[in-house]
């Protein structure tokens with residue numbers, strides 16, 4: 001495996017570093033990272049044992065696979081800084097939402113191999129989904145290298161670049177949405193029944209964990225789990241009816257908003 005470079009060690013960059021090491025797919029000495037704020041990088045390097053680079057140029061120079069883990073608005077500056085070091089032998093992996101490979105190619109000024117990846121915080125636990133798009137990485141051996149990395153920390157799903165934002169919503173934004181739903185569910189129970197907030201939060205949390213385990217091990221469809229809980233003529237069916245009647249509309253409204261934001265950002269970086 002080529003040396004890995006990580007530019008930007010915020011939430012995603014640091015998650016990738018910790019998870020690649022925890023999974024055993026990379027050794028700390030195979031990773032070099034740089035970040036705008038020195039202090040954050042220093043603490044991460046001390047914790048993990050990775051190589052700390054004093055500049056993005058050093059990271060790019062040392063690495064065969066360069067991960068771009070900065071915000072969309074910082075991407076052009078980073079690419080401008082390193083573009084003369086990007087060669088056909090190196091693979092650029094962008095985890096940046098809504099910045100197209102077309103725009104990255106324009107900024108690099110060359111057709112270097114680029115992969116777009118949307119990771120997820122679930123990879124902290126070496127599970128969940130990473131969404132991969134190889135529209136700008138034709139070489140199969142290079143594709144396999146990237147897939148191997150993400151197989152170690154998640155279940156990789158490959159999609160066309162045109163669909164990456166849709167999958168980003170249901171894979172990568174999803175842990176926040178699911179936590180948000182649990183918070184609202186617990187809050188509604190507290191308001192309606194007047195029960196204790198902390199106890200309600202704990203009950204919803206533990207039930208969610210149990211449900212995730214059932215879905216992982218025992219139920220191959222959502223419907224079969226629902227059918228086992230919803231006793232004929234019983235209570236759960238009444239709640240399920242309200243979910244069926246309203247949740248579709250709620251999620252459609254939510255996805256309209258995320259889609260609007262994806263388009264707003266990607267129009268800026270088309």
Ligand SMILES: NC(=O)C1=CN([C@@H]2O[C@H](COP(=O)(O)OP(=O)(O)OC[C@H]3O[C@@H](n4cnc5c(N)ncnc54)[C@H](O)[C@@H]3O)[C@@H](O)[C@H]2O)C=CC1
Pocket residue numbers: 007008009010011012013034035036037040056069070071072074077078095096097118119120121172
């Ligand atoms: N947080 C998430 O769950 C996900 C985030 N993403 C994408 O990943 C990218 C990073 O997101 P986060 O890690 O959440 O953001 P973040 O704000 O936590 O991290 C960004 C990091 O980039 C560094 N940075 C900024 N300019 C730099 C420069 N010129 N050189 C070196 N480092 C620089 C910052 O110091 C910071 O540590 C974003 O583009 C986001 O769209 C994609 C999927 C999931």
Ligand SMILES: O=C(O)[C@@H]1CCC=N1
Pocket residue numbers: 097168172173
């Ligand atoms: O909220 C965001 O912009 C990023 C993209 C997917 C998850 N977090």
